[in-house]
Amino acid sequence: MFRWRPALLLALTLLVFTPTPSHAYAGPGAGFAVLSSFWTLFVAFLYSVYAFLTWPFRHLLRQLRRRKSYAKAQIKRAVILGFDGMDPELAERFIQQGNLPNLAKLREEGTFRKLRTTFPPISPVAWSTFMTGVNPGKHNIYDFLARDTNNYLPFLSSAEIKGPKRSFKIGRYTVPLGKPTIKGMRRGTPFWHWLGRAGIFSSIIRVPVTFPPEKFPGVLLSGMCVPDLKGSQGTFCLCTTRGSGDKFREGGVRVPIERNGSGWRSYIPGPEDPLGGGDGKELCADFEIHPEPRGEQARIRIDSETFTLKVGEYSEWIPVKFKAGLGFSARGICRFYLKELSPEVEVYVSPVNIDPGHPDLPISHPVTYSIYLSKLFGPYATLGLAEDTWALNEEVLDDQAFLAQCYANHEDRERMLFDALDKTRQGLCACVFDTTDRVQHMFWRYLEEDHPAARKVPREQRPNVIEDLYCRMDSLIGRVMSQIDEHTLLLVVSDHGFKSFARCVNLNAWLQQNGYLALKEGKSESGDWFEDVDWSRTRAYTMGLNGLYLNLKGREREGIVPPGAEAEALKNELREKLNGLADPDSGRIGVTGVFDCDAVYAGPYVDNAPDLIVGYGDGFRASWDSVMGKVTGQVFEDNLKAWSGDHCIDPRLVPGVLFSNRKIDDEKPAIVDVAPTILKLFGLQLPSHFDGKPWTVGASAAG
Amino acid sequence: MRSSTILWPAVAGFSSINLPAALVLLLSIVIGLLMVVVFRYTSNQKAIHAAKEQLKAHLLAVRLFQDQLPVVLSSYGRILRGTGRYLRLALKPLLIVALPLTFLIVQLDRRFGWVPMSAGQPFLVKVRANGAEELAGISLQLPAGITSTAPAVHIPADSEVVWRLVAEKDGAYELSVASGSDAVSKNVLVSPALRCVSPERLHAPYWERVFVSGEPALPGGVIRSIAVAYPPRTISFLGWEWNWIWLFFVLSLVAGFLFKSMLGIEI
Numbered sequence: 023m024f025r026w027r028p029a030l031l032l033a034l035t036l037l038v039f040t041p042t043p044s045h046a047y048a049g050p051g052a053g054f055a056v057l058s059s060f061w062t063l064f065v066a067f068l069y070s071v072y073a074f075l076t077w078p079f080r081h082l083l084r085q086l087r088r089r090k091s092y093a094k095a096q097i098k099r100a101v102i103l104g105f106d107g108m109d110p111e112l113a114e115r116f117i118q119q120g121n122l123p124n125l126a127k128l129r130e131e132g133t134f135r136k137l138r139t140t141f142p143p144i145s146p147v148a149w150s151t152f153m154t155g156v157n158p159g160k161h162n163i164y165d166f167l168a169r170d171t172n173n174y175l176p177f178l179s180s181a182e183i184k185g186p187k188r189s190f191k192i193g194r195y196t197v198p199l200g201k202p203t204i205k206g207m208r209r210g211t212p213f214w215h216w217l218g219r220a221g222i223f224s225s226i227i228r229v230p231v232t233f234p235p236e237k238f239p240g241v242l243l244s245g246m247c248v249p250d251l252k253g254s255q256g257t258f259c260l261c262t263t264r265g266s267g268d269k270f271r272e273g274g275v276r277v278p279i280e281r282n283g284s285g286w287r288s289y290i291p292g293p294e295d296p297l298g299g300g301d302g303k304e305l306c307a308d309f310e311i312h313p314e315p316r317g318e319q320a321r322i323r324i325d326s327e328t329f330t331l332k333v334g335e336y337s338e339w340i341p342v343k344f345k346a347g348l349g350f351s352a353r354g355i356c357r358f359y360l361k362e363l364s365p366e367v368e369v370y371v372s373p374v375n376i377d378p379g380h381p382d383l384p385i386s387h388p389v390t391y392s393i394y395l396s397k398l399f400g401p402y403a404t405l406g407l408a409e410d411t412w413a414l415n416e417e418v419l420d421d422q423a424f425l426a427q428c429y430a431n432h433e434d435r436e437r438m439l440f441d442a443l444d445k446t447r448q449g450l451c452a453c454v455f456d457t458t459d460r461v462q463h464m465f466w467r468y469l470e471e472d473h474p475a476a477r478k479v480p481r482e483q484r485p486n487v488i489e490d491l492y493c494r495m496d497s498l499i500g501r502v503m504s505q506i507d508e509h510t511l512l513l514v515v516s517d518h519g520f521k522s523f524a525r526c527v528n529l530n531a532w533l534q535q536n537g538y539l540a541l542k543e544g545k546s547e548s549g550d551w552f553e554d555v556d557w558s559r560t561r562a563y564t565m566g567l568n569g570l571y572l573n574l575k576g577r578e579r580e581g582i583v584p585p586g587a588e589a590e591a592l593k594n595e596l597r598e599k600l601n602g603l604a605d606p607d608s609g610r611i612g613v614t615g616v617f618d619c620d621a622v623y624a625g626p627y628v629d630n631a632p633d634l635i636v637g638y639g640d641g642f643r644a645s646w647d648s649v650m651g652k653v654t655g656q657v658f659e660d661n662l663k664a665w666s667g668d669h670c671i672d673p674r675l676v677p678g679v680l681f682s683n684r685k686i687d688d689e690k691p692a693i694v695d696v697a698p699t700i701l702k703l704f705g706l707q708l709p710s711h712f713d714g715k716p717w718t719v720g721a722s723a724a725g
Numbered sequence: 726m727r728s729s730t731i732l733w734p735a736v737a738g739f740s741s742i743n744l745p746a747a748l749v750l751l752l753s754i755v756i757g758l759l760m761v762v763v764f765r766y767t768s769n770q771k772a773i774h775a776a777k778e779q780l781k782a783h784l785l786a787v788r789l790f791q792d793q794l795p796v797v798l799s800s801y802g803r804i805l806r807g808t809g810r811y812l813r814l815a816l817k818p819l820l821i822v823a824l825p826l827t828f829l830i831v832q833l834d835r836r837f838g839w840v841p842m843s844a845g846q847p848f849l850v851k852v853r854a855n856g857a858e859e860l861a862g863i864s865l866q867l868p869a870g871i872t873s874t875a876p877a878v879h880i881p882a883d884s885e886v887v888w889r890l891v892a893e894k895d896g897a898y899e900l901s902v903a904s905g906s907d908a909v910s911k912n913v914l915v916s917p918a919l920r921c922v923s924p925e926r927l928h929a930p931y932w933e934r935v936f937v938s939g940e941p942a943l944p945g946g947v948i949r950s951i952a953v954a955y956p957p958r959t960i961s962f963l964g965w966e967w968n969w970i971w972l973f974f975v976l977s978l979v980a981g982f983l984f985k986s987m988l989g990i991e992i
Contacts, residue, residue: 077794223792241789326989390785397782400775445790 091221092448094705096721098509099447102696103439103502104152104229104454105495106145107462107669108516110136110679116492124500128514128681136677138692139518141622141635142568143673145246145459146180148517148693149230154210155697155712159625161210163231164632165566166255168207171578174552174651176565178255180231180247181206183383185296195297195348204234204383209627211709213697214240214450220706223449225442228435230454233406235387242387243395243438245454246406250373251344251354251382252293252304256405258413259371261288271646273412279367285312290324290371292344293352305344305352317364331360336426339401342374353377355401359423370418372427375404395438402434409460414664421664424464425487429494432457436498443505450700455498461491462520466667473524474660503683508722511703516678517693523668525605526645526661527612527638529564530653536599538562541653548653555653558582561592565651567644567670569632570596570616593618593633600636605658612658614639614672624713637672644670685720745837745919745969746960752833753973757980760822765990767818773991776814780807815992828935830970835921835939837969839955841914847874847891849954850911852902857881859904859947866901870894871913884949904947911951912940925952 092098113134117126128134140148140158142165150163158164167176186200208231214224218239226232230246250256258274263286266276279288292305309324319332329337337358344352354374361368376385379396385404386392395402409428413419419427432455439453467476468484476484499514506512530548533539540559541548548554552563557573557580564570572589575581583589596616603613615637623631638644646663647654669676680691688695694714701708702716783803790796842848854860860879865888867873875889892898892915900911911926923939927950934942943950959966985992 072791077792080792388789391789394782394785394789397778397785400778445786445793445796447793447795 097511100511102452102513105458107459109519122496133682133686135680137680143518153212155714159623159628162627167566225446227453241391248406256373261369263366403431475666512683514681518669519676522641523643528645528648532657551651570634611639612642643668687718753976754980757977764818776811839922840958841916851952853949
């Protein structure tokens with residue numbers, strides 16, 4: 023019977039493919055199958071014919087244009103695996119323990135070095151330097167946030183999204199004319215653009231600060247800094263029957279769940295109503311929760327989607343539509359996590375990601391690349407900071423739920439990487455994995471004997487999350503190694519390492535206590551973003567993770583420090599006083615270096631840089647309040663958040679890693695050298711503005 | 726000016742809708758709806774969705790990586806495999822609906838496929854025998870109201886004998902064809918209305934008869950078949966003359982596509 027099955031299938035396929043009038047008897051069903059199949063094959067055939075017929079001409083054109091792109095190349099392909107935050111000391115430790123056989127092999131047969139990072143060692147800064155081969159003074163990214171000198175408020179440093187300039191009114195609606203404009207703030211040219219101009223194809227996946235995506239000869243999926251549908255860097259939603267007036271410090275909102283017959287009803291807050299004329303009113307997507315009889319699972323219904331979730335289980339990516347009226351709507355995707363059904367009902371909803379299959383904003387180049395990946399692998403996280411660290415910080419998600427989310431995203435990216443490897447048999451394939459960064463941020467507390475955030479958890483109950491993380495990454499590296507040949511250069515790089523974040527330093531509090539920052543009369547603390555700061559008596563302030571700013575006359579709206587000698591003197595005074603600042607509780611050094619930006623940066627955008635970069639010591643970081651421009655009473659305090667490891671400290675303490683399957687002779691490689699090295703290996707001339715220097719790379723690869 | 730140019734044929738088409746066209750339109754809508762609903766419940770919707778998405782992905786790959794010939798070729802191979810997979814998934818629901826739909830369409834074909842004879846309109850009756858030598862013994866007996874307008878024509882090469890007849894008035898008639906002592910009958914319908922007709926009566930297995938005959942099989946003897954040459958019906962729709970099957974095919978497809986979108990069904 024089974025021997026006949028292929029023949030039968032073939033016969034039936036032929037039957038359906040060769041429609042005759044008698045087939046009309048099979049009715050519209052056969053018609054659908056025939057038409058769909060025919061259309062697919064027809065389009066494929068057209069594409070293929072087009073590709074076949076034009077390939078020689080395009081090939082010739084490419085040859086003429088790029089003058090034999092690979093003629094001087096020492097490699098056929100470069101594969102760069104970026105592991106955000108992979109730490110060289112931890113890697114070394116786990117290699118010594120025999121847990122990372124593939125990294126051990128690279129170390130033995132190729133290269134393992136510490137990779138010098140940027141000032142400051144923050145991902146958007148370091149990855150911008152990685153891709154452009156220049157210091158931040160030339161690429162204009164100094165932190166996640168930059169400050170507006172007109173009002174001392176922050177804005178996202180990497181991209182600016184503005185609504186359409188023009189609109190018209192129809193009754194109560196303000197109808198926008200045109201699309202939002204997205205302006206990339208990162209300057210400099212990523213090295214894959216140089217490769218593209220020489221005719222070398224690149225596949226770039228999730229490299230930070232590639233939003234908005236730029237046009238170049240290759241494909242690119244944007245990574246860190248892609249916003250969610252609300253335009254934020256990730257706003258989760260906790261729907262709950264528990265009444266609470268508390269607001270989350272950052273990154274989430276609490277939404278009530280209300281009774282609705284035998285079930286419950288709630289909503290997901292969405293983007294601002296585009297027809298609201300900027301009145302700030304949010305669109306919402308309603309959903310219903312119907313607990314099932316035994317109380318262990320519930321049916322959730324949103325739009326036409328209905329799915330069942332057990333307590334402690336995530337949904338797949340669910341499409342969500344926010345309807346605005348007049349046919350306007352915004353589409354996104356999110357995941358539901360059923361936290362509790364009894365006695366209270368609580369549902370966590372992830373930030374609403376831009377739907378990669380129907381992107382409302384461009385998140386890839388070309389736009390069809392995100393659609394292609396979505397069709398090939400299904401919907402996936404598109405948010406820049408897709409792992410919801412805020413939800414774990416606010417104890418909305420527990421450790422297991424957070425890890426499940428991280429590794430689900432990670433598996434999606436692995437699939438994308440292997441597809442890119444398959445599609446990029448010549449040229450550059452670069453993919454950055456964020457999981458290493460997020461998991462270390464959130465689970466460093468279990469690595470230490472006495473981290474304030476883990477004091478409640480007995481030693482024997484602490485999971486080996488970070489060790490497991492490194493093993494998983496090693497396994498991925500092993501699978502990549504098995505897919506590359508001796509003509510391929512493999513680089514495993516990280517933008518920075520990691521250290522403990524056990525103690526918070528509120529530099530604004532220190533500035534206030536030392537007379538550099540003043541509060542308004544009668545105030546002992548400020549609100550967020552310098553509310554109640556008296557700028558007329560303030561000479562210095564800090565916001566963001568490492569930047570310290572002078573309140574400079576002529577630059578800041580209410581600046582009082584004259585530029586020139588007085589400003590220089592103030593900078594020197596601050597450097598002297600802050601350098602070596604000790605924690606009174608332990609006597610440990612909280613600040614190990616303060617760097618003058620005029621000395622560490624050079625380039626056309628230095629004026630946008632902070633005046634000083636503060637390098638915190640091992641175990642310290644800017645406090646949560648200080649980052650948000652808040653002045654509190656205490657300079658040093660314990661960090662009790664799950665976010666317990668960090669890297670936004672003295673860059674000399676947190677170098678990244680460099681592994682390669684080839685010998686690299688340089689003893690002190692830096693992340694800024696990656697771009698010139700790759701260009702050199704492909705036989706290209708180096709642009710004169712590069713700050714990095716190409717490494718000397720051996721000719722043979724580790725087997 | 727331009728829109729009226731586009732709209733006019735459609736308006737003209739609808740204004741000229743006659744009863745058969747209206748009935749085919751109605752049936753197409755109903756059957757299109759039924760088809761997609763049955764397809765929904767007899768198919769693996771998730772798998773079909775996934776198969777279609779994969780196909781689209783491979784099509785996009787051809788476009789995205791067009792400069793890389795090996796990628797284009799492998800994508801084309803995947804498209805072929807994906808199409809096979811999609812057809813395999815569509816096969817089960819198609820088989821489930823094909824059988825009842827075939828019987829339904831056969832019934833409809835007897836009503837919409839042929840036009841009954843008109844009074845005063847000459848028509849041919851063709852009798853096929855087992856062999857040319859049998860033709861001489863075949864005779865036709867006419868009921869009252871039907872007359873022969875010409876002598877019988879014998880076509881030995883086809884083992885056929887043909888009569889030209891005419892009916893004086895509307896009605897359902899029964900012709901009797903005799904060969905020796907055996908006699909068999911054949912219905913003839915003369916009517917201006919939309920009625921069920923059977924163009925042929927024949928001696929054949931069920932599966933051969935079902936598509937053309939609405940009468941019982943002829944007993945195995947000298948006579949193999951008796952055919953009445955009803956004129957095929959054409960239906961006026963949107964300015965074109967359609968065979969009802971093609972009209973039904975197109976309209977039910979359109980209806981199916983509309984309903985599948987409205988009901989969120991993957992086909």
